[in-house]
Amino acid sequence: MTDHDEDKEQVDVDLYDDGSVPEFGFRQAPGAAAVFAAVRGTGPIPTAGLATRRQLRAMGLSPGGHPPVTRITWGKQGRRWAWLYAIELAVPKRIPTLAQELALDKAMAARQTCPLCKRRYYTVLPLKTLGSCLECHDGTPADPSSYSAPLATHQLAA
Ligand SMILES: [Zn+2]
Incomplete structure (x- = not known):
């Protein structure tokens, strides 16, 4: 149509x-x-x-x-x-894959980023129960390879 x-x-x-x-x-x-x-x-x-x-x-x-x-x-x-x-x-005509990737990344970033230390982890954080990453919650040191630098979340959108 x-x-x-x-x-x-x-x-x-x-x-x-x-x-x-x-x-x-x-x-x-x-x-x-x-x-x-x-x-x-x-x-x-x-x-x-x-x-x-x-x-x-x-x-x-x-x-x-x-x-x-x-x-x-x-x-x-x-x-x-x-x-x-x-x-x-x-x-x-359009770039659906990139648009979808950006939307997905945005959604994932919210679930993977600790609101306290701003680090973005490669796994989803227990934000609903702990409200932060484990290190911020009880001091358990986070494996440096399990997160990216705080500003790295903007790399995809840049
Ligand atoms: Zn944290």
Whole structure:
């Protein structure tokens, strides 16, 4: 459904309605063969050429805020058409793994960091029962290899 919503948005903008930009027929755009191969998974993702928003997405890319370069038309009298975007301007559509990693790290940091000495341990602390690490609780020396320096928790976010 989001495909349609985005397409509607683009139609409303209609930047190139004056016809000054050449339009391409289906599969005739520069690099179209490479794009189709990449979308099918039978070829590498091209670094240049033109692709529709849907094709970009299939290749793990998005227009990156850049307006379309031109459009392709197909069907009867070119009634079907789609915007074409420059692949070289496209950006990775999102970075879910890093975002997830950051969210996970944040959640884990809260459970692994002693509120008293600010050291972050590699294991989850008994914060609910003791409220701190063992060393702060009863003086049991903590193994230096079991925690990282207090400021190390920010390394991932930096
Ligand atoms: Zn502590």
